[in-house]
Amino acid sequence: MTVVGGESRLLIDGELRPAAGGGTFETVNPATEEVLGVVADGGPDDLEACLAGARRAFDETTWSTDVAFRVRCLRQLQAAFSAHAEEIRALTVAEVGSPLSLTYSAQLDDPVASLGWVADLAEGYEWERDLGEAAPLGIPSHRWVRREATGVVAAVTPWNVPHQINLAKLGPALAAGNTLILKPAPDTPWCATVLGRLVAEETDIPAGVVNILASSDHGIGSALVADRRVDQVSFTGSTATGRKVMESAAATLKRVFLELGGKSAFVVLDDADLRGACATAAFTVCTHAGQGCAITTRLLVPRRLLDEATASTAKVLSKLPAADPTDPGTICGPVISARQRDRVEGYLRLAVEEGGTFVTGGGRPEGLDRGFFVEPTLIGGLTNEARVAREEIFGPVLVIIPHDGDDDAVALANDSPYGLSGSVWSADPARARAVANRIRTGTIGINGGLWYSPDIPFGGYKQSGVGREMGVAGFEEYLETKSLAEPA
Numbered sequence: 001m002t003v004v005g006g007e008s009r010l011l012i013d014g015e016l017r018p019a020a021g022g023g024t025f026e027t028v029n030p031a032t033e034e035v036l037g038v039v040a041d042g043g044p045d046d047l048e049a050c051l052a053g054a055r056r057a058f059d060e061t062t063w064s065t066d067v068a069f070r071v072r073c074l075r076q077l078q079a080a081f082s083a084h085a086e087e088i089r090a091l092t093v094a095e096v097g098s099p100l101s102l103t104y105s106a107q108l109d110d111p112v113a114s115l116g117w118v119a120d121l122a123e124g125y126e127w128e129r130d131l132g133e134a135a136p137l138g139i140p141s142h143r144w145v146r147r148e149a150t151g152v153v154a155a156v157t158p159w160n161v162p163h164q165i166n167l168a169k170l171g172p173a174l175a176a177g178n179t180l181i182l183k184p185a186p187d188t189p190w191c192a193t194v195l196g197r198l199v200a201e202e203t204d205i206p207a208g209v210v211n212i213l214a215s216s217d218h219g220i221g222s223a224l225v226a227d228r229r230v231d232q233v234s235f236t237g238s239t240a241t242g243r244k245v246m247e248s249a250a251a252t253l254k255r256v257f258l259e260l261g262g263k264s265a266f267v268v269l270d271d272a273d274l275r276g277a278c279a280t281a282a283f284t285v286c287t288h289a290g291q292g293c294a295i296t297t298r299l300l301v302p303r304r305l306l307d308e309a310t311a312s313t314a315k316v317l318s319k320l321p322a323a324d325p326t327d328p329g330t331i332c333g334p335v336i337s338a339r340q341r342d343r344v345e346g347y348l349r350l351a352v353e354e355g356g357t358f359v360t361g362g363g364r365p366e367g368l369d370r371g372f373f374v375e376p377t378l379i380g381g382l383t384n385e386a387r388v389a390r391e392e393i394f395g396p397v398l399v400i401i402p403h404d405g406d407d408d409a410v411a412l413a414n415d416s417p418y419g420l421s422g423s424v425w426s427a428d429p430a431r432a433r434a435v436a437n438r439i440r441t442g443t444i445g446i447n448g449g450l451w452y453s454p455d456i457p458f459g460g461y462k463q464s465g466v467g468r469e470m471g472v473a474g475f476e477e478y479l480e481t482k483s484l485a486e487p488a
């Protein structure tokens with residue numbers, strides 16, 4: 001067994017402890033299929049203890065009103081992550097199968113830095129605004145608008161970029177004064193339980209404010225979001241599960257933030273640097289084996305340039321093979337699990353049934369007999385109507401589709417149930433910008449510009465989600481608004 005400094009215990013009401021029922025489940029390295037270790041398998045009794053702890057910490061302590069203390073705690077947590085960065089980096093590569101190179105950005109270092117950003121935001125935030133006097137109904141009154149924490153937040157997260165998503169919820173939720181129960185994906189429990197250990201051992205965050213509830217049972221997530229003691233749900237994952245989360249939250253009319261799937265378009269206009277654009281599209285879809293909701297997975301190119309674009313994209317894809325994620329040069333590691341590889345391979349079979357062809361890839365890479373690897377794949381010969389062009393695959397799979405000019409490209413980009421991200425390429429930035437403005441999506445890059453940053457709100461239009469994560473908008477997701485008035 002490889003020792004990568006994991007953590008088997010849950011964090012419940014201030015205590016690092018095993019599951020009440022004593023059960024555990026394994027966490028596996030997706031690049032080697034090796035069992036890394038075990039983690040406590042949280043059950044209904046543990047959920048109950050998390051809910052009681054989070055409720056008490058919110059209702060009976062000064063956590064929600066003491067901004068300076070919260071800011072200090074968030075900075076302590078950032079410092080704790082930084083002090084253990086190399087150990088956590090190794091754990092992340094081992095448990096997530098993330099390419100090492102990505103841990104220096106979105107997979108670890110950027111989310112840790114974002115804790116500092118949100119602490120600064122809370123410190124300088126205008127929690128109460130004086131609106132002065134008015135005389136509604138003839139009664140002279142002095143008015144204020146105050147922002148307050150929502151209460152107990154249930155954060156339910158997936159496995160693809162666990163630190164990014166865990167901390168993009170925990171940071172603003174705590175900065176805003178909420179208490180939190182984090183239920184990570186069963187595939188990446190250690191990324192969350194290590195966070196719990198840092199909270200318990202290296203910060204002054206009071207008991208009950210942060211609870212980490214790993215479980216092999218999706219039903220625990222479902223019971224958590226339905227519970228009446230939870231005031232707000234913050235969920236990232238598939239659109240299918242997002243729908244269920246919204247349904248279960250409806251009974252108690254909780255606030256619901258959802259960050260869901262995507263099938264984003266990479267639009268190349270006819271004056272663009274075709275080779276540069278295609279190389280970027282290829283590189284993007286290989287990154288972390290395509291396991292990113294905002295990754296562009298439909299490449300829309302001018303019809304007369306289709307052959308050239310196809311050859312150019314395939315050439316770059318074939319130079320970015322799926323490989324060992326511990327190698328600093330790797331861009332495409334494994335997918336998370338055998339189940340996820342099955343799912344991706346199911347879509348590859350579907351592409352052929354739908355009449356598509358593999359320009360490159362389409363199978364498992366040679367010479368890697370252990371690990372859940374999939375070859376970077378370019379699918380040609382299909383239209384935007386194909387299921388593989390409409391459904392989220394979450395693997396290194398790109399579909400190339402011809403368009404007939406800017407209006408058609410916009411129509412194709414928008415002809416999707418999703419609206420999470422996108423990219424537009426043109427030699428004329430104003431033309432690219434005009435096309436980008438017409439695409440119904442929450443984030444979009446122009447000629448390779450990157451929007452990912454702690455101060456940028458991220459989220460989806462249409463079935464890609466509800467609300468925004470990160471940025472001021474992401475922080476304000478976790479706040480209520482209270483209006484007050486007294487006689488002037």
Ligand code: NAD
Pocket residue numbers: 156157158159160183184185186217218219221222223225236237238239241242244245259260261262292293340343392393394
């Ligand atoms: P999922 O949506 O099923 O699970 C995400 C989280 O929700 C996990 O923590 C899970 O335990 C929990 N969960 C499952 N059912 C729940 C329920 N009824 N109520 C509350 N919580 C519940 O995602 P997955 O199984 O990890 O992956 C399935 C597919 O989702 C992937 O193949 C991929 O297409 C997609 N995915 C999308 C994203 C994204 O950011 N958009 C991230 C990961 C996976």
